[in-house]
Amino acid sequence: MSRRRYHDSDDEYDHRQAKRFRRSNNEPKQIEDRLESLIFRVGEKSSSSLETNLEKLAGVLQADIPNYKQKILDTLYNSVTLLPFKVSIYSTLIGLLNAKNYKSGEEFVNMAVANLEQDLMKGQFEPALIKVRLLADMVNAHVISSTPIMIMFSSFVGVTKEPDIPQARSDWFVYAVLSALPWVGRQLFKEKGEDLANLMSSIDSYIKRRKKPYLSSLYTWKEKIYPPQEDYLDCLWQQIKDLKSNGWKERYLHRPYRAFDDILVNAFDHTFPIVTIPHHDDDVIYPLPKVTFRLIKQEAESETVHCVERYIMEESIRTIMKSMYKNRKECASRLLSLPSRSRLSLYDTIIETIFSDLFTLPKSVFPELFTSSLLIELCKSEPTVVPKVLAEATGILYDRVDIMNVTCVHRFASWFSYHLSNFQYKWSWNDWEDCLNQESSPKRRFVSEVLEKCVRLAYFDRIVEIITEPLVQLLPPEPSPKCKFERSDAESTDPAVNLAQQLFTAFKAKKSPEEVIEVLESAKTSLFADDEDEYAKTAAEVLVQCVLSIGQKSISHATSGITKFKTVFKAIIKGGDEQIICLNSMFSVWERNIQILELLLDKMLRLEIIEPSSVINWLLSRDMLGSFQRFFVWNIVHHCLRKCSKRLRIAKRQLQDVKEKFSACSNSEDTTDEERSKLSNAVDNLSDEVYNAYQKQKEVFLILFQRFIIILNDHLYRREQDQSSPWLSFALEKLKEVMHMYYEEVFSYKETLEQLLFTSETDSRILRVFTDFCSLRD
Secondary structure, eight states: OOOOOOOTTHHHHHOHHHHHHHHHHOOOHHHHHHHHHHHHTSSSSOOOOOOHHHHHHHHHHHHHHHHHHHHHHHHHHHHHHGGGGHHHHHHHHHHHHHOOOHHHHHHHHHHHHHHHHHHHTTTOHHHHHHHHHHHHHHTTTBBOOHHHHHHHHHHHHGGGGSSOOOHHHHHHHHHHHHHHHHHHHHHHHSSHHHHHHHHHHHHHHHHHEEEEEEEEHHHHBBSOOOOOOOBBBHHHHHHHHHHHHHTTTTOOOGGGGGHHHHHHSSSOBBOOOOOOOOOOOTOOOOOOBOOOOSSSTTOOOOHHHTTTHHHHHHHHHHHHHHHHTOOOHHHHHHHTTSOOOSSSSSSHHHHHHHHHHOOOOOOOOSSSHHHHHHHHHHHHSSTTTTHHHHHHHHHHHHGGGBBBBBBHHHHHHHHHHHHHTTTTTTOOOGGGGGGGTTTOOOHHHHHHHHHHHHHHOOOHHHHHHHSSSGGGGSSSSOOOOOOOOOOOOOOOOOOOHHHHHHHHHHHHTTHHHHHHHHHHHHHHHTTTTTTTHHHHHHHHHHHHHHHHHHHTTOOOHHHHHHHTTHHHHHHHSSSSSHEEEHHHHHHHHHHOOOHHHHHHHOOOOOOTTHHHHHHHHHHSSSGGGTTTSHHHHHHHHHHHHHHHHHHHHHHHHHHHHHHHHHHHHHTTOOOOOHHHHHHHHHHHHHHHHHHHHHHHHHHHHHHHHHHHHHHHHHHHHHHHTTTHHHHHHHHHHHHHHHHHHHHHHHHHHHHHHHHHHTTSSSSSHHHHHHHHTTTTOO
């Protein structure tokens, strides 16, 4: 290894500058910041080779270890955690430090093992995987001997023999071992060949006895395709077997430690005690199983389906996305700079992996906005290649819409409409005219939803100009309100019309909410002869219609009106029946502009004029069956469910904070009895708030599943012979979607659901969705 002085002034990682810095400025904080920057940035684009930079950085760190050892070790550890796609770079750097300073290497190993145990104890499985991979890769850098890694792997696989544990627990520990083998398998094969063979045999035995009743509920495609959709662990097992058949040699990973073999081989490697695996706890939520996603046909497809290079490439793409999801430009740049040293196309694999994460069930891996913005950035960064690959992938997805999971169709429509809005809505629209040949087909519904979302993102006339003439019939009506009552001086015998005129007059006179309530109370006697039921129904409808009528100019006018007359709404809309009337009235006004309808619903929910339970009852009522398959219904359903979950989370967090303060005050002699009493009361009040939020959330989920069962039973009763209708398939998939997307909440009500709703008397097709869901954690 060359020891020449470094003179390249263009290098971003100028270690001479770091030395000058230390000579010219002795402030520890500035030196620590500089060291941190050097460590984090190693491996970035540079005019010098990675090996040269690693050697020089190791020299700089070695010189500073006496004074800044803890800072250096902490930064190295944090770098691996935050930038796991550089794991081999940091393994090499740690190896070089270990070769010169055995004690530092030992401390780093102990830190990594301790943090791994802590992650397992807390149920933080994603960070734990990074630590397992780091420990495994440090075997290649001669920091750790192969013996403790082999013992750790064997103890992980030993979890599969624990009695009465969910399969998800044993799956994760087996996955942790398999996911590390591409990095360390070759070294273990050389040094621990017999132990590795026994480990592989144990894993094979476990893979064969696994049960997978949940698989069909996680499929993106409802029919068999090639390459087939596989359970994630089965697929990885086949890829590791492919690695084994090739002598544990892969052709993708860059291993910089190989350039330093003459240095590292003479270093003393470390051992560590057996990693403590916590006992199973029912409160721990293990990662849910997944299925593989294949879309773009690549060359030699039959050879690459189970090649280990595919797994390594996909894992590299995902680790970059997880690390850089807050910076789409940096993320796109790093993805496009990945090496393409395998039989797989880099661009095809990037697009396929991004779509795989977007269509992962039950939840997308990343927020849809990040996925959309990343694809846009990739297209802009490589305009000659990526748009073509993305267009090909989009075409394949459209061709498969008929067999695509309904949840994935929804995500596809959301992504594609947003993507088009950033590229002037240019698309080969004539290719989609085939959707017009079938009424109520999934393709027709998909194109209709895409066009509706495009209208939201642009405006009606713009989309009419862009699309082909045959597709115009799929556009929603031109957005405009449809108010039942208008201002008029004409007399009427209809009490509702008269009440509306009185309200319009009060609004025009700018009367206060209290005065408007007086107008309504007066009308109860003069117009409805104190008929409470008739007055309550009419007043709720007329009030909503009138407020939305005066606020129809813009969304800000409408929301201001609702906010101003909040007390009036609460005085009139008191129970569930009035809330349903309110919702029907809002829908009749803004049926042609769903975007405004959703915003107004959100406003009323935040002001607590209506309850999420009433919204669910309304959306899944017989009156709304005509819109059951429209995506906006499910957007609102999910919005209500998220709002309930958020309210409970906030209440729990507040309660936890107050409990911690109360505990600290109880142990402090400086706290007065009055302060303790206030905190004690706060704990009691927040405990009640948590209980109430939990009960409301439970009520919403119970109503939702009850309405689902009623609607499905009605359909099955009316169409008993039509066992595989598109409507039935859609409804069952939506039931499945709700269960899976909120699996933590639904599992907490599992016993109640089994006793009240999903009983032995429930239709087998509905019950199958629930039992498959329960198997995710069995």
